[in-house]
């Protein structure tokens with residue numbers, strides 16, 4: 001459908017057939033057909049270039065506060081199920097699609113994507129020129145926006161534009177506290193895999209405490225399938241609480257929002273954890289928080305990295321891996337202190353993708369080795385964490 005940037009005063013009837021509008025902070029309006037909940041949602045409008053895994057993306061807690069534009073035009077054609085989720089409650093605010101959602105065609109589908117969106121109160125818009133929107137985000141950065149779904153096609157554009165213009169930036173926002181677990185729990189992979197018909201697993205060899213800044217389930221599964229019993233603690237757990245669990249290693253999870261804001265409570269804890277000499281592994285927000293704890297700085301990227309085809313070079317092996325990514329902040333190379341090595345670099349834009357502390361079993365990556373969705377090239381990082389744990393155990 002067409003996009004407009006006229007200074008309309010609402011309520012107005014959109015173009016014929018338009019039942020949803022995506023209003024960006026610069027006042028532009030993208031019309032389309034509403035899907036999912038009849039509601040309004042605001043957030044940062046980002047794009048994800050993955051061709052698969054829309055359900056995993058919509059449920060990844062790191063997308064809290066964001067409206068996701070899928071650049072792949074056919075989203076929803078395999079429906080949804082109860083397994084391909086990264087958290088029980090989706091944290092993303094809504095989605096922007098090119099094509100209308102077709103009837104699900106997959107033996108695992110239990111629901112149409114539109115019904116699934118509705119059941120979670122999520123708004124979507126279809127029929128948008130997502131290539132144009134993606135170019136706009138690429139060239140001018142990710143804007144804030146408000147997505148409104150109204151079956152009567154009547155939109156108060158002035159109010160929506162004002163809301164979009166005033167929507168708070170993700171910069172400075174601590175969203176981890178909103179998506180973290182309410183209390184400590186153990187990730188029982190055996191129970192999960194039995195319930196889903198995947199059989200039993202070996203007895204765990206190690207005990208890992210995972211700090212949940214918005215952890216994806218597939219990270220917990222990956223740790224479990226590498227032989228870990230995993231105790232998941234809330235983002236604000238203090239140092240003593242974590243150490244009381246007697247971990248063999250500590251995992252710092254992914255999560256939404258600005259690392260500098262979350263760092264206010266997380267950084268002092270991670271600093272102490274690093275000092276213990278125990279193995280520490282961080283992914284995405286966990287990587288950024290580790291960087292802050294080591295004395296480096298983070299910054300907000302214009303567009304960010306979201307997709308499943310990002311090439312990254314591992315300087316320790318010289319190998320290039322294709323990675324799954326979802327981040328809008330990055331670690332500033334110029335702030336890395338002595339003793340902190342850049343182990344991985346993006347071959348798309350040269351940004352920092354991984355860190356390690358010299359002489360300590362402490363490392364992190366900006367991308368998602370657990371994928372889900374995405375390629376499995378980086379699973380070796382879980383094995384690297386296990387090697388550190390093995391080496392550090394008496």
Ligand SMILES: NC(=O)CC[C@H](N)C(=O)O
Nearest residue numbers: 254255284285327328329
């Ligand atoms: N996936 C993540 O953990 C994202 C980290 C952080 N919220 C960012 O956008 O950069």
